[in-house]
Amino acid sequence: KAGVTQTPRYLIKTRGQQVTLSCSPISGHRSVSWYQQTPGQGLQFLFEYFSETQRNKGNFPGRFSGRQFSNSRSEMNVSTLELGDSALYLCASSFDRTGGNSPLHFGNGTRLTVT
Amino acid sequence: GQSLEQPSEVTAVEGAIVQINCTYQTSGFYGLSWYQQHDGGAPTFLSYNALDGLEETGRFSSFLSRSDSYGYLLLQELQMKDSASYFCAVKPGSNYQLIWGAGTKLIIKP
Numbered sequence: 001k002a003g004v005t006q007t008p009r010y011l012i013k014t015r016g017q018q019v020t021l022s023c024s025p026i027s028g029h030r031s032v033s034w035y036q037q038t039p040g041q042g043l044q045f046l047f048e049y050f051s052e053t054q055r056n057k058g059n060f061p062g063r064f065s066g067r068q069f070s071n072s073r074s075e076m077n078v079s080t081l082e083l084g085d086s087a088l089y090l091c092a093s094s095f096d097r098t099g100g101n102s103p104l105h106f107g108n109g110t111r112l113t114v115t
Numbered sequence: 116g117q118s119l120e121q122p123s124e125v126t127a128v129e130g131a132i133v134q135i136n137c138t139y140q141t142s143g144f145y146g147l148s149w150y151q152q153h154d155g156g157a158p159t160f161l162s163y164n165a166l167d168g169l170e171e172t173g174r175f176s177s178f179l180s181r182s183d184s185y186g187y188l189l190l191q192e193l194q195m196k197d198s199a200s201y202f203c204a205v206k207p208g209s210n211y212q213l214i215w216g217a218g219t220k221l222i223i224k225p
Contacts, residue, residue, distance in 0.1 A: 033212065041218075042202060042215045042216060042217040042218050043158070043202065043215045045215070056210070056211070090157065092158075103160035104158070104160060104213075105160070106157035106158045108156070108157050
């Protein structure tokens with residue numbers, strides 16, 4: 001079974017631009033979550049989607065948005081990029097709602113650099 | 116607020132045993148999970164505790180005490196490949212996302 005696939009792996013953008021990141025979950029998984037990870041930091045929760053509906057949202061500005069499609073694939077978008085948005089963006093899928101005994105399966109992430 | 120605390124760094128010797136602690140303050144509790152992340156890699160699920168006690172999976176064990184809001188990950192027979200960051204995470208309720216600790220960097224010396 002294929003794992004979680006995130007594209008692209010690396011991205012370099014300039015301030016003010018926008019970016020779209022893509023995530024294909026494990027087949028059969030209905031929940032997709034997005035996290036931001038900066039060096040030495042834990043995982044900062046962005047949002048969770050389940051059956052095309054946003055179920056939870058983290059404490060990030062409205063520049064960060066996402067969506068989930070009927071095939072469970074998900075995208076996240078960051079508009080008006082700032083230098084502080086440089087980070088590793090991780091997508092994770094799970095069969096059911098995140099956490100508990102439905103573990104998260106992470107992709108390898110998209111490393112975004114904003115210059 | 117809701118928070119998890121774990122040590123930022125732990126050092127141990129190859130072949131030894133190490134314990135990584137995690138204390139939590141959350142509005143509710145469904146379970147405690149542990150994830151491992153190697154440098155440059157993706158976090159991978161290690162274990163999950165919903166009830167008090169010890170869960171063993173090979174060289175790794177995880178313990179939970181709900182009355183103390185405390186858990187730990189125990190790694191035995193340490194190998195160099197165990198050098199990684201370890202994260203604990205708690206789900207406070209059915210409609211909540213996981214709350215994550217900042218991670219513990221495990222350094223293993225030969």
